[in-house]
Amino acid sequence: MDLTRRALRAAAARPRVLPAALPGGTPARLEAERLLRLRDWPVAATPAGADLLLVTGPDCPALHDPLARLWGDLPAPRARVHAATAAEVASALDTGRERLAAWSGRGSGAQGHAGGNDRVQEPPEGGGGHAHGQADDGDTGTGMPMPGGLPMAETGPDRDGLALDRLHLALGPFLCDWPTGLTVRLVLQGDVVQEAVCEDPAAPGGTPFWSGPWLRAAAGEPVTAGAAARHRAAATCDSLGRLLAVAGWPEQAVAARRLRDGLLAGAPAGALRGPADRLARRVGRSRVLAWLTRGIGRVDGGRTGGSAPAGPPGADGDATDRYRRWLDRLGRDVRHLDDPAPLDPYATESPRGPWEPAHPPSAALLALLPALLVGAELAAARLIVAGLDPDPEELAGAGVAPRG
Amino acid sequence: MVERGPWWTVAAAPLLLAALAALAVAADALLAARGAGRPVTLTAAARPFLALPRALVAGPRRLPAPDLLLWRAGVVTVPVAAVLSTLVIPFGNTVVADPSVGVVWFNAMEVTTWAALWLAGWGPNAAFSLIGGYRFLAQGLAYELPLMFALIAAATGAESLRVGDIAAAQQGLWYAVWMPVAFAAHLAGVLAFSFLGPFAHPAGRDAAGGVLGELSGPDRLLLQAGRWLWLASGAAMAVPLFLGGGAGPGLPAWAWSLVKTLLVLALLVVAARRLPVVRPDRYVELAWVVLVPLTILQVLVPALVVLGR
Amino acid sequence: MSATAAALSLLGLAALAVLGLHGAARALRVSADPLPVMPFGSGLEPAEHAVSRFHVRWYTVTMLFLAFDMEMVFMYPWTLVVSAMGPGAVIEMFVFLAILVAGVVYAWREGALRWT
Structure with a gap:
């Protein structure tokens, strides 16, 4: 256990950060990017490769669920910090590092079932037909087995008239090197975009920073x-x-x-x-x-x-x-x-x-x-x-x- | 003359490979620190290795219905195949084994990354990872043939597939000098099967990390390490194939091998940072229309030279 | 030590290193309880399993590749006998390659190397 604690402390010297920028928080995002660059804290692309979820910008209720999704997918040891303004970023990063260094599995969002309360419980029915994935292999009433609680991809015509599997994938709201607050829902065949729909961006309020x-x-x-x-x-x-x-x-x-x-x-x-x-x-x-x-x-x-x-x-x-x-x-x-x-x-x-x-x-x-x-x-x-x-x-x- | 080393070289070769890979990682970290305006210090060079303790403490994740067996098989194959490729790479005048088909062995080990990365993309049952896995297959269709013709050019020049013979056949004149196209194709191939720099498309940030996207803990460390082990292995292989192996004045053969390997490795690390990602949808056309005919003509050169001997 | 024995020893060492890493991780990890997660979807839930029939638009390139890959099977042994067989070996091999390259040029003109 002592070795684990030492390894935790060592790893916390360079936390991998998953940035989640909220609309209307551009100055905080810029300050975060600057500090991460100067501190050599790598920016992770996905929760699997991250230790620290860094939320920047003013609170945005519309994005609570996606944030909870990201946070729930971070493997332990993990920490989550929120910097609403640019001035708070440095102290938020320090807090995150301290929590990672002193990670005990309690308090800071524990692994496994203890962390279940901050997860998305059940997505709204009909919102794209998403089934919750944590259920054991179960039936949906149609008689089709649903391993992992998810349906298999269904086919749709492609440009050449072939029937091919289609995957639904969203770009945004939280994706690295992506415009803050933008969500584009894609239908993919292979890696080719078949349909693209831009959702209305989450409203930040206030004046846009760049203009x-x-x-x-x-x-x-x-x-x-x-x-x-x-x-x-x-x-x-x-x-x-x-x-x-x-x-x-x-x-x-x-x-x-x-x-x-x-x-x-x-x-x-x-x-x-x-x-x-x-x-x-x-x-x-x-x-x-x-x-x-x-x-x-x-x-x-x-x-x-x-x-x-x-x-x-x-x-x-x-x-x-x-x-x-x-x-x-x-x-x-x-x-x-x-x-x-x-x-x-x-x-x-x-x-x-x-x-x-x-x-x-x-x-x-x-x-x-x-x-x-x-x-x-x-x-x-x-x-x-x-x-x-x-x-x-x-x-x-x-x-x-x-x-x- | 390259000779088979004593039994302990079996352990020394992987250690040497790991040390070379670590040097490449450190050099890359220093270049990144300079570019980002951070102090270029020993600490900066050592920081990437904090990924080791991080990988050891990570708790496991469970995705919905992953193909765990194939996923792990793919991830593990990349570093293991890199280690196996060292079997035929001489260091100075010593090599673990010098089979008569050494070049084919190296080629075969490198080709396993095709299957390995596709499996690593397929396993987690995640859209971005799947796209990353298929990206490597498209990339493979572009880089593999020029690389194979480059290997064959060197083998034709020595009329042998034994790596030791190829190194020995370059008395006085390196193949890199009179087979520059093959040398360049080999170096591009090394970056491609290490999926680093301009060939990092399968692990691209635009696809949220691609094949790396859902990996955490020791599995992530293994695949990341595999990339750099392959870079080191490819750089080390370039020395006997194109740079005369351990031959050189003054210094002992092992020192020449080391110096040449480090130079090739440095060249690769710098080149990887200098270029944007070359997507297969552009590179395939270049590879088939320009590189394949060029490397075929390159093979013709040593074939004619051999006939004239 | 024969080449086969050396290769197997290397494989054994590499496997030991991998097992050692996983063993160390098992001993040191902060939790043994697997965390149930979902694949990354930019913060949104996936709508279906990602494993599917992938639309590979570059499949024609794989056909070309297969032709050349078969050719490589002949070319590796060919490198050993160039001078023994004389000019005939070189002429035959490069006529064969020229035919294959003509196929590449044809495929290129048909647009098989461009899929976007």
Whole structure:
């Protein structure tokens, strides 16, 4: 037992963290990502590979069940902490580490049956027909045995008219390198998306973080163009970080996120230009990345009458065109960080496109998703979402439905 | 001349392989620390090994209706096959065994990862894992043939499938020098069967960890270790096949083997970080239309040289 | 020690290491009670078992691969006899390979190497 305690203490020096970002908590998420990077606490992709569930952002009742699902799937020893604001993140991480180091199986969400009370008890009937999986092999009244309480996949026609097994899989709400609060329900045949439905994002309330300067300027508050450029550059780096992580290039994803953290921390313009140019050179000029993203998520921005789905001009082209435009804009923005002129929120593009209070740009990006995702492989689907990178917070902030 | 070592080399070979894999993990951790703006220290290099105590204390999980037998068989096969591949890899002038079909043995051990990773993806009965397992099969269709032609190019040059003979046949001129395409195809193949770096698609973060997604505790550690053991094994195999084995001036043969292996390993660790994931839906076309014909032409070169001798 | 004995010894050692790791984990783990969990679904419950007939759209590539894999069975022994058999061996092997590559080119033109 003493050896176990020593191993627990040793392992707690580097907890693997499963981040769960709640809508409206972007500053807390950014602070968490920064601290995890500096502390070398690896970010886990699934509960199986995690020790610490880190919830960031204001409490969101609509997401209680998915959070309980994640927490219930973490193997012991485990700990769960919640940081509602950026200021609470550091202490929440410390608390989590202490709980892991002193794990006793009691109090901090015990393994097995003792932990049963924080699990999802019974999903609502008819909510996609999910059966609870913890029951022993039982019957559902139809006479079909249901091992593990789950039905087998059923077949559906594919594009060639074959009847093939279909799996239902949701991307989001809690998925690594995924827009906060977004849920896309997929029907997959193999790893090919057959149907895609975007759910209405969970409403966070409050002002969306990334378009904040535009909202404030529109409301008459003084915002300088330099501050807006810094904010937009940071937003671009955040999007790039997600795209590069999804594209499987952790080295450059970390570089983009470091630059983002530097921008948000108010680092002087001179210190940021070098990293920004390096990112533009390594990522923007990478032929391999361009080859891998070419033709993915092609959108017709109104310039040609092609067969691609029509979208806003800012989303024109494929994933390669879009990330190259991000890098160009990033390069321009880091040269205007000290611009003292006031921001004209209607003349200057917000991070995700021209700002209109009634039609936030993310609404148009989200509306594009279902048509683009159908027929894509899972990897391409992730690249499409990360390459458009809609911000669901904008919709909730403006009170607009996603497909309005 | 490569000779069969005494009985204790059976134990020494896996230990050496594990040490090389650990060095690769530490080097990768240092590069990651530099990239993330953390201090590049010995502690930073040692931190990934905290996964060992973590794996030992983890409580077990039970998924609904998993295929436990096949799942575990798949996971265990990856590191075990990596260890078995060391049977034919000479270190200096010593090798555990030098069978007349050493190259085929290495190839066969490497091919078991196809079955192993598919099983590791199938076993947990989880959608993301299943996708990860199939991703490796698609990747295998792309990397395997260029790798096999690379191995055959080296074997043709020496007219032997005995690894020791191939190392000895490169007196003065390494195969890497006059068979650069085969050497490059071998290195790409090493990254591919280790599913690291540009070939990490089966364990991709975009599929929530793929084959790694539902693994916890010792099983997760075994599969992760298997990746790095294979990287070390592939780097060590490149030395007798393409870099003249233990031959070199001044130093003893074992030292040359060590230096060359470490250099190849360093090259692989750096290259793995430099590239994004190359998805099979793009790589298959490149592999079949460009790499397969190129490596076939590469085999023709040693065949003609052998005829001319 | 013969090669077979050495291979079996290596296998035994590797199996011992795996068993040792699992044994140590069994002795040190904080709980022996398996935690009932669900496969990861981004926080949502799975709707059905994941094990299913997977739509493999690259199946035509597997046919090509099979042809080349059979060819490899001939090519490994061929490497040993190149100089003994003379130019005939090289010509025969590469004519065979050329026929296979012609098949690859045909499959490529038919779009078999692209499935997205």
